Amino acid sequence: MSFRHLDRFAQVRSPVTRVPAAGRVFGTVVLALATATLPAGAWVQLGLLAAVSLALLAIAHVPLRVALARLAWPLGLVLLASLALLVVMPGEPLARLGPVAVTAQGADRFAMVMGRAMVALLPAVLLVSTTSFPELLQGLRELRVPVAVATALGLAYRLLYLTVDELERLQRAARSRHAGGGVTRRRHLITAIAAATLGRAFVRAERTHAAMLARGFRGTLPLLHAPVWTYRAVLNVAAVSILVLAVAASARLP
Amino acid sequence: MAHIPDGFLSMPVIAGTATASLAALATAARRSRAALGEREGPVLGAVTAFVFAAQMLNFPLGIGASAHLLGGALVAVLLGPWAGMLVLFAVLLVQALLFQDGGIAALGANTLNVAVLGVGSAGVTYRIGRAGLGETRGATVVAAGLAAWISTAIVGLAVAAELVLSGLVPLQPALLLVGGGHVLIGIAEAVLTGLLVDFVFRTRPALLARRTPAARGDRIRVVALAGAVVATVLVAVGFASSQPDVLETALARLASPVGSGLTAAPLAEYQSPVGGLWVAGAVGVLAAFLVAWGLTIAVQRRRP
Numbered sequence: 001m002s003f004r005h006l007d008r009f010a011q012v013r014s015p016v017t018r019v020p021a022a023g024r025v026f027g028t029v030v031l032a033l034a035t036a037t038l039p040a041g042a043w044v045q046l047g048l049l050a051a052v053s054l055a056l057l058a059i060a061h062v063p064l065r066v067a068l069a070r071l072a073w074p075l076g077l078v079l080l081a082s083l084a085l086l087v088v089m090p091g092e093p094l095a096r097l098g099p100v101a102v103t104a105q106g107a108d109r110f111a112m113v114m115g116r117a118m119v120a121l122l123p124a125v126l127l128v129s130t131t132s133f134p135e136l137l138q139g140l141r142e143l144r145v146p147v148a149v150a151t152a153l154g155l156a157y158r159l160l161y162l163t164v165d166e167l168e169r170l171q172r173a174a175r176s177r178h179a180g181g182g183v184t185r186r187r188h189l190i191t192a193i194a195a196a197t198l199g200r201a202f203v204r205a206e207r208t209h210a211a212m213l214a215r216g217f218r219g220t221l222p223l224l225h226a227p228v229w230t231y232r233a234v235l236n237v238a239a240v241s242i243l244v245l246a247v248a249a250s251a252r253l254p
Numbered sequence: 255m256a257h258i259p260d261g262f263l264s265m266p267v268i269a270g271t272a273t274a275s276l277a278a279l280a281t282a283a284r285r286s287r288a289a290l291g292e293r294e295g296p297v298l299g300a301v302t303a304f305v306f307a308a309q310m311l312n313f314p315l316g317i318g319a320s321a322h323l324l325g326g327a328l329v330a331v332l333l334g335p336w337a338g339m340l341v342l343f344a345v346l347l348v349q350a351l352l353f354q355d356g357g358i359a360a361l362g363a364n365t366l367n368v369a370v371l372g373v374g375s376a377g378v379t380y381r382i383g384r385a386g387l388g389e390t391r392g393a394t395v396v397a398a399g400l401a402a403w404i405s406t407a408i409v410g411l412a413v414a415a416e417l418v419l420s421g422l423v424p425l426q427p428a429l430l431l432v433g434g435g436h437v438l439i440g441i442a443e444a445v446l447t448g449l450l451v452d453f454v455f456r457t458r459p460a461l462l463a464r465r466t467p468a469a470r471g472d473r474i475r476v477v478a479l480a481g482a483v484v485a486t487v488l489v490a491v492g493f494a495s496s497q498p499d500v501l502e503t504a505l506a507r508l509a510s511p512v513g514s515g516l517t518a519a520p521l522a523e524y525q526s527p528v529g530g531l532w533v534a535g536a537v538g539v540l541a542a543f544l545v546a547w548g549l550t551i552a553v554q555r556r557r558p
Contacts (some may be wrong), residue, residue, distance in 0.1 A: 025351075029358055036359035037268060074354035076390035078259045088427035116261030117357070124354050136351065145284040148527065149293050152344050155299025156306070164304040164310065187449070194308050194323070195453035198332075201307075205300030206500075212296065223335060 015236060016060035017130050021139030023237040024127055030241045034248035038095040040112050042251035046119055049247055052240070053122035062129045070125045071118065078117040085110040133157050138227060159204060167197050176190035256324070256409055256436070257349065257364055260357030264420035271416065272362025279343060285336035286352040298337060301329055302344045324369060324439075326409075327376035327402035327447045332454075332461055335377025342369035367412040376405035394462065399448035410436020426556040462516050 011017075017023065035049050059066050087097070091105030131139070137157070140148045170193045209217075263271075287294055305325040325345070329338035346364050356364045383397025413436070414428040453472040454461050 032260055032358035033268070036263070036357060037265040070354070074259070077355070078261070081259060082262075083425070083429055085423065088423055088431070090424070113261045113422070117259045120260035120357060121354055124351065124358055128352050128354075140347075146279060146340065148283050148298060148340050149279075149344050149347070150288055151295035152298035152302050152340060153348065155301035156297055156344060156348075159299055159303035160306055163300075163307045167307050167311070190311055191446075191449040191453055194311055195450055195457060197307060198304050198450070198454065199458045201300040201304040201459070202297075202458070205296040208300070209296035212510075217295075227268060 012130075014060045015232075016056060016126070019231055019233045019237055020140035020142070020231070021131050021135040022227065023139075023229070023233060024131055025136070025139045025143060026241055027034075028123040028127040031244050033034045034244045035120040035123075038116060038248060038251050040109070042143060043115070044112055045247050045251040046115050049244065050119045050122065052247070053119060053126065056240070057126050060126060060130050062126060066129070067122065067125050070129070071121055073117060074121055075155055076120075078114065079087065082110055082113045082117075085113060101238055138225075139212065141229065149207050153207065159201070159208070162204065163197060165199055170196060255455040256368055256413065256417065257356030258360040258367075258413060260359045261419065262357075262422055263363055263416060264422075267420045268359055268362060268415050271366045275343075275362045275365040275370060277364070278339065278374075282336045282339040282343075286334075286340055289312055289334060289337060294337070297333070298341055298344070301333060304339050305329065305341060306348075322373075323446045323450070324368075324402075324406065324443050326372040327380070327398060327405050327443065328450060330373045330376035330401065330405075331380055331398050331447070331451055335374050338377065339369045348423045363416050367409050367416070371412050372405045375408045376401040387481070391452065392515050394455055395448045395452045399444040402447035402485050403437075403444035406440030406443045407433070407437045410434075410439075417469075446505040484504045 022163035031053060033048065035046070038049075039047055054064070057064065086102045086106045087100040089103050089109055091103035091218070094104050094107060095102045127136075134154075134157075137150060137154050140153070141147075174189055175195065219238035271301045305328075306322075308323045308325060308328075326338070326342055332338075333341065342367050346356060346361065348365070350358050350361050356357060379401035380397050383400055384393065387393035387397055400450075410433045414432040417423050417432065418425050418428045451462070465480060511519075
C-alpha cells in the first residue's frame with residue numbers, strides 16, 4: 001500500500017511546485033476558506049474562484065480529467081450529505097417525491113452548498129497532486145502545527161504501510177485456514193485481527209522509539225532539506241491570496 | 255456526516271470552532287507531552303497508523319450491513335483524552351488534505367467535534383465508568399462501550415448544532431437526521447470498541463494499565479460533566495420531540511387497544527403541570543441522573 005499515486009505531479013516542474021510546501025498549504029487554506037464562506041447567491045464570485053483554481057491546476061500541469069476523477073469520490077459524499085437539504089427546508093414546493101416535497105428554498109440551498117463544496121475541493125486536489133507527503137509534513141511544521149502532531153504524522157506515514165501490510169497478512173492467513181465462517185465467528189475473527197494489529201503497532205512503536213533514541217532522537221524529527229523561499233515564490237503566493245481575498249470580499253460589498 | 259465538507263458552515267461558525275479547536279489542541283499538546291514524554295512521537299505515530307488501518311476493516315453487523323471503527327473512544331481508552339485528541343486531529347488532517355474527506359475550511363469544526371468533543375467526552379465517560387464500576391474486565395469493556403456510544407452521540411449533536419448555527423437547516427431536522435443518526439451509529443461503535451477493548455484486556459492488559467486510575471477529586475469533576483452531558487441530550491430530545499415518534503405513529507396507525515390501556519406518563523409530551531417544557535426537562539434530567547447514580551452505587555456495593 002502506498003500514497004505514491006496521489007502526488008503524481010509533485011516532480012513536475014511548474015510555478016506551483018516551485019513554491020515551498022508551506023506556501024502551497026497556505027494558499028490552499030486561503031482558497032478553501034474564501035470559497036466555503038461565500039454568502040448565498042454569490043454565483044459570480046464562486047465562478048471567479050473556480051476559474052482561479054482551474055488556472056492553478058493548468059499551471060501545475062494537472063490534467064482536468066485527473067482533477068475531476070479525484071473530485072468524484074469526495075463530491076459523491078458531499079452529494080449524499082446535502083441531498084436532505086432539498087426536502088428539509090420549508091418553502092414553496094417544486095416537486096413531490098413520494099411523501100416529501102422538494103422546495104424552492106431547499107433547491108437553492110442545495111445548489112449553493114454543492115457549488116461551494118466543489119470549488120473548495122479543487123485547491124485540495126491541487127495540493128495533494130503536487131505535494132509529496134514528506135513535503136506536506138515539512139509545510140505543516142513551518143506553519144506551526146504542534147510538533148507532536150507533525151512527528152506523529154511523519155511516523156504514522158512510515159508505519160502505515162507496515163501496519164496495513166500486517167493487517168493484510170493476518171487476514172490472508174485467516175482466509176487460508178478458512179477461519180471466520182458465519183457472522184459471529186467472522187466478527188470475532190476481525191476483532192482478533194484488529195487487536196493483534198494494535199498490539200503489534202505498539203510493539204513496533206517501542207522498537208522504533210529505541211532505534212530513534214540510538215540515532216540521537218530528542219523529541220523532534222530533524223528536517224533534511226530546509227525549504228527555499230524565492231522572491232518569486234513569495235510574490236506568487238501573495239498575489240494569488242490577495243486576488244482570492246478580493247473576490248471573496250467583493251461578495252460582501254453592499 | 256461526522257466529517258463536515260466545505261460549503262456547509264458559515265464564517266462565524268468556522269472562526270469560532272477553529273479558535274476553540276486551536277485552544278484545545280494547544281492544551282492537548284502540552285498535557286500529552288507531560289504524560290508520554292519523548293515516547294510521545296512513536297506512540298502517537300503507531301496509534302495514528304493503527305486508526306487508519308482499523309478504519310479499513312469492515313465488521314459485519316449481522317443484518318446485511320457492516321460498519322468500520324471510528325476510533326475516538328478506543329484512543330481515549332488506550333492513550334487518555336489528551337494524546338487521543340492529537341491522534342484524531344492527525345487523522346482528520348490527513349483525511350482532509352490527502353483524501354478530501356472533510357473540508358479544509360471546516361477542519362476546525364471537524365476537529366472540535368471528533369477530536370476534542372468526541373475523544374474528550376469518551377475519556378470523561380470512561381473515567382466515570384471505571385470510577386463507578388471498577389477495573390474488572392467486564393467493567394472496563396462496559397465503560398469503553400458506553401464511552402464510544404456517548405461520544406458518537408455527542409459528535410452528532412455538535413455537528414447538528416453547527417449546521418443549525420450556520421443557518422443551513424432548521425433545528426428539528428438537524429437533530430433528528432444528524433443527531434439521531436449518530437445515536438444509532440454509536441451503537442455499532444460501542445460494540446466494536448467494547449470487543450476490541452475486551453480482546454486487548456485479555457491479551458495485552460499492559461496497554462490498558464498505562465492509564466492512571468481515577469482519583470476522588472476526578473469523580474466530582476466527571477459527575478458534574480456527566481450531568482451536563484445528560485442535560486444536553488435530554489434538552490435536545492425535548493426540542494426534537496414535538497412531532498410524534500416512530501412508536502407513537504405506529505400506535506396511531508394501528509389504533510392499538512393496547513396503547514389506549516397504557517397509564518399516562520407523568521410528564522407526557524415533555525409538559526409539566528407547572529412550568530411546561532423546561533420544568534419537565536429539569537425533572538427528567540434529575541431523574542435520569544439519580545437513576546444512573548443509584549445504579550453506580552449499587553454496582554459499587556456488589557463489588558468485592
